[in-house]
Amino acid sequence: MVQFDNQYKQVKLKVVYYGPALGGKTTCLKYIHRVTDPTRRTKLYALNTASDRTLFFDLLGIDLGRVRGYRLMLQLFTVPGQVQYNATRRAVLAGADGVLFVADSQSSQQTANEQSLANLAENLKANGLDAATIPLVFAYNKRDLPEAMDCATLNASLNRRGVPWFATVATTGEGVMESFAAIAEATVRSVGDRLGLAAQPEAMERLLVGVRAALQPFLGPPPSAESEVVIRPKATAETLSAEELVSEAVRANLSMTDLNAKLDQLGQELARRIRQLRAINEFGRLMSGARQSRQVTSGFLDALLRELGVSCGSLLLERNGTLEEVERRGLAEDPFARPQADGRSPVAAVVESQQPFVVFVDETGPITSRLTEELLGLGLVAGLSVPLVAQGRVLGVATAYGDAARGAFSDDDRDLAMGLAANAAVALAHLRALGALEEANRTLEATVAARTRELELALTQQKVLTEQLEARRQELEAANARLGELEALKGELLSYVASAFEEPVRSIQTAARVLMREEGVSEKATKLLEVVHAEVTRLADLIVSTRQATVLSAAEGGSVTEVAVADLMKRALSPLRSAIGERKLSVHVKVAQGLERLLARAEQLEVALRAVLRNAVEYNTPGGSVTVIVQPTQRDGKAFTEIQVTDTGQGIPAEDIPKARERFWRGAAGEAAAHGLGLGLTVASRVAEAHQGTLEIRSEPGRGTTVSILLPARSTPA
Ligand SMILES: Nc1nc2c(ncn2[C@@H]2O[C@H](COP(=O)(O)OP(=O)(O)OP(=O)(O)O)[C@@H](O)[C@H]2O)c(=O)[nH]1
Ligand SMILES: [Mg+2]
Missing domain, CATH: 3.40.50.300 (P-loop containing nucleotide triphosphate hydrolases)
Structure with a gap:
């Protein structure tokens, strides 16, 4: 039975x-x-x-x-x-x-x-x-x-x-x-x-x-x-x-x-299972060392056919949504890759379902389908397709075909094929990830190289520009130095000419004034003398302004020397004597003890003091007074020597005081008087600053103005 x-x-x-x-x-x-x-x-x-x-x-x-x-x-x-x-x-x-x-x-x-x-x-x-x-x-x-x-x-x-x-x-x-x-x-x-x-x-x-x-x-x-x-x-x-x-x-x-x-x-x-596991293990070990996908695909199909004891088979990999044959053994064409009556191929069905597909054709039974017919036509009776799945994604399909002598594929055969396919899929996925990483690295390297080249170029350009800039700066510096030298020369010349002219002009001025007052001078001569006096006075003013201008342009120049305050006062007041006499002004000078001598740039300080005194004289009211006090004082905890000049003139309105130091400002009274070039307070301020000091202006309109030249206390010789 x-x-x-x-x-x-x-x-x-x-x-x-x-x-x-x-x-x-x-x-x-x-x-x-x-x-x-x-x-x-x-x-x-x-x-x-x-x-x-x-x-x-x-x-x-x-x-x-x-x-x-x-x-x-x-x-x-x-x-x-x-x-x-x-x-x-x-x-x-x-x-x-x-x-x-x-x-x-x-x-x-x-x-x-x-x-x-x-x-x-x-x-x-x-x-x-x-x-x-x-x-x-x-x-x-x-x-x-x-x-x-x-x-x-x-x-x-x-x-x-x-x-x-x-x-x-x-x-x-x-x-x-x-x-x-x-x-x-x-x-x-x-x-x-x-x-x-x-x-x-x-x-x-x-x-x-x-x-x-x-x-x-x-x-x-x-x-x-x-x-x-x-x-x-x-x-x-x-x-x-x-x-x-x-x-x-x-x-x-x-x-x-x-x-x-x-x-x-x-x-x-x-024993068969152990053989299978060994085969899967050995294959997995081989695959882990693979460096190219061809090694994996070819090695995998060979191992699959060998372990199943057959000689025909194929391997298709999924690329951009289609299955491409990458390996084939013992067959002119792959029957499972051909579309069947429903328009789909068995391998496509395997990819979709992620499940193996097993066929056994009973050679003695009736031919039931085109697939059966194709298989028998190739001398085959059995087929087994397995998906290559890694991380839930199907990477491809492998198929093995057996003849009548080999017989149907068993459940064991299917398990073995699935085991090998899983190993191959992991190896392929690994290689693909590696490839993507290498590609990303190459792109990164190329980008870095390009950026480096750009930077190098920019650096070279910048270096050239810096060098050019430096050359220009040096040229400019040289031109400036030459200009400075010329300016100094001009200043010296002007200063020399002005001081050389001052005395003779003052003498002519005095002589003209004396002659005008002489008895028996004809009317015609008096008129001519008045013209001479007026022109000479203008000339004297021009000389003062010129000296002030030279001081202004070279405020930092000049060497510090010991200055006798009495001499300074005398020199500063001497050109103003006639104006003082005309206006019937009284002049008082008080010098605090110990401040009889100062350390300063003598020429500059004289010009500054004369400018301040000149304002005090010219803007004074007839019969008024000019008081000069030299005394020690404190500002913000620092010690100063103050040369304070107070007049009893018409004063400067509070809103005009900040402007008083500006060049060529003469104030409403000054405009009317049209004396000099209006450089006086500007010059005095620059001289004070050149001595690390300052100029203070206080004024009460209608009562008078006080101008102080503040010099640091160390300006006093020990
Ligand atoms: N010379 C010779 N001896 C044989 C041959 N075949 C079997 N014998 C011997 O015959 C004896 C019986 O053989 P078995 O094979 O045990 O016989 P059996 O038919 O199994 O016997 P049962 O199990 O008792 O029914 C053994 O000693 C064998 O060695 C043969 O062809 N030639
Ligand atoms: Mg027996």
Whole structure:
């Protein structure tokens, strides 16, 4: 009875080795176990007595490859040959899909052979199986013994259905695999028939070719001996007499072996999982060292195909919203990348859903779609597409294709592919981020370089400008110095000319005045003398103004010397004597003790004092007085020497006082009098400042004006 196991996607076919006691059934299974590929078979489960006589049965699983996506697993059972174990034989025979009858060729055993064959027919019937149709093959064993009857005789007496038969020597393995291949093929064919393949001879043939191909490698000389699992019971066969007990034990043992087989499969699956994890890990390690995306894409597809055991596949990466093929192996074109009936390709669906896509085409079934047709046209039956997802974004799709020999992709295959794809996606995302960073760096460097060049240019330009500016400044300074020199020269010349002219002009002025008062001067002469006096007075005023102007232009110049206050007063007042006399003014001079001598620029101070005195004389009222006091004083806690000049003139209105120091200001009275150039107070103020002092003006209109030249106290010699 065919058993479908959906969990492991496999079909189990049960073949029972039947025959007389000691005929060689167990020896056959041991041989098959020994020669088959460990990845193709389970362990050999045996529950035998100490003398190797089968107590219940022996069990061996053989993997024959895939059919319709299911793994084909042949389970080989032996029965105990001893007559008394019939209940066990019947139980073991239940659900058998095929029988291999091991006959003992020795003539002494012919009766036992015949009895066993009859017993087989009975037990098949008891299990609802048809002895006339069940797949059956004969092995005429122990051909090496001298007592062996010839095969024709054995065949004539035993093989009434005319099924395939083989001459075997189980101890050496002769004919064992051939007879096994025959019963395997007969059983698969019978199962195929029952699964509906009878109507599709080509599909059936492909199935059988697969079975033969699976067994072909083992039809050769045997390798060295290998251990099998032997479970030896404590009790002997003789203690188990009750048939019920035997049946019970058989059932228990059947489930035990079934569990053992499952355990074995689990072990194999675990080993497969570990292999997968190793592969994913190893791949992840490789990818972490990748420096170029080509290394990742090519390495990934190669690893995927290698681990899945296929040779065809492709890798598409998402770029600007479309999928571009970057790798392809073993195919002229990629069937999953082509749009299907709904206009969409399977790979596009994978990108959208972020889920894997698995296809298996049953070559024996009807062609259901264009995709199926395309796959079969390329000699492929299975396809598996997985998305490359990193940080929730699909970067691409990888697809692997398998042929009929490889069979369908299992859940394990899908998990493996997803694991590899996740690693590749992370590696690609990492490389892309790295690329973006490098690009940003390059842009930044370029910007910095450009800005640096601009700055360097600006700096060079600025340096040139600074140099030009400095040259201009030096030129200007030189011109200024020359100008200063010329100015000083002019001042000196003017000062010299003015002082040289002063005395003769004063003399002419005095002479003219004296002559005008003389008795007997004709009227005509008096008129001429008045003209002379007026012109000379104007000339004297011009000289004063010129001297003041030269002082003003060189206020900081001149050296400090010791000045006798009495001399200073005399020199300052001397040009004013006639004006004082004319106005009948009285002049008083008071000098505080200790201030008889001052440290000052003598020429300047004389001009300043004369200017102040001149104002005091000219703007005075006739008969008034001019008082000069030289005294120590304090301003803001600092000591000063004050030269104070007070007149009794008309005074300056308060609002005009700030203007009194300005050049050429003469006040309303001054304008009327039109004397000099109005430089007097300006000059006095500049001279005071040149001595680090100041000029103070106080006035009471109608009563008089007081002007003080304040010089720092240190101006007094020690
Ligand atoms: N000379 C020779 N001895 C064989 C051959 N096949 C099996 N034997 C021997 O026959 C004896 C019985 O073989 P088994 O394989 O245990 O027989 P069996 O059919 O399993 O017997 P039960 O389990 O008791 O039914 C063993 O000693 C084997 O070594 C053979 O082809 N030639
Ligand atoms: Mg046995």
